[in-house]
Structure formats: C-alpha cells, structure tokens
Amino acid sequence: MAYQLPKIDQTGEVSDLSLVDSALFKSAREALPSSLLKKLGVRGSQKMPTKERITIRLSPEVVAAFRASGDGWQTRMDAALRGWLKLPKKIQKQSLASR
Numbered sequence: 001m002a003y004q005l006p007k008i009d010q011t012g013e014v015s016d017l018s019l020v021d022s023a024l025f026k027s028a029r030e031a032l033p034s035s036l037l038k039k040l041g042v043r044g045s046q047k048m049p050t051k052e053r054i055t056i057r058l059s060p061e062v063v064a065a066f067r068a069s070g071d072g073w074q075t076r077m078d079a080a081l082r083g084w085l086k087l088p089k090k091i092q093k094q095s096l097a098s099r
Contacts, residue, residue: 051078 007015029037066073084092 007021009015028040032040066077069076084095087095
C-alpha cells in the first residue's frame with residue numbers, strides 16, 4: 001500500500017476518517033503479536049486484598065484533616081481504622097463510650 005499524507009485542510013485541522021479509511025485499520029487482535037496480546041490480556045495478582053466500596057458519613061474536620069495530608073489520604077484513613085481494630089476490645093469500647 002502506498003504512503004498517503006495525512007488528510008489536513010488549509011487551517012491545519014485533520015479531517016474525519018471516512019468509511020473507506022476505517023477499512024484500512026486492523027483490530028489490535030489482528031495487528032499485535034500474540035506475545036504482546038498475552039501480556040495485555042492478563043492482569044497480575046493484586047498486592048492487597050480487594051477493598052469494598054462503601055458510602056460513609058464522617059465529621060467535616062476528620063475529612064479535612066486527612067485530605068490536608070495529601071495524596072493517599074484514603075489509604076491513611078484505612079490504616080487508622082485498621083489500627084483501631086487492632087486495639088484490645090476493652091479500649092475500643094472505651095473510645096466509643098467517650099463520644
């Protein structure tokens with residue numbers, strides 16, 4: 001197939017592809033080597049167990065403090081909650097009773 005210049009009008013805009021032009025394209029499955037398709041089609045194992053998406057209501061000052069800590073604030077909030085879960089049950093109950 002002969003090389004064709006890009007379809008650009010006088011203003012420098014690239015024209016839309018026509019149905020004839022789209023027939024020239026191949027799907028990724030046809031164009032890519034099988035070794036690359038295998039790599040693209042397989043996702044590696046997760047580093048951490050899957051997390052559950054929930055909706056939760058928190059005090060504005062709590063959210064503001066975690067957000068102010070920068071990127072990764074949700075991960076830090078998760079770590080803080082995990083830390084609380086590791087406390088002895090007696091201390092957990094005391095912290096809930098002091099609210």
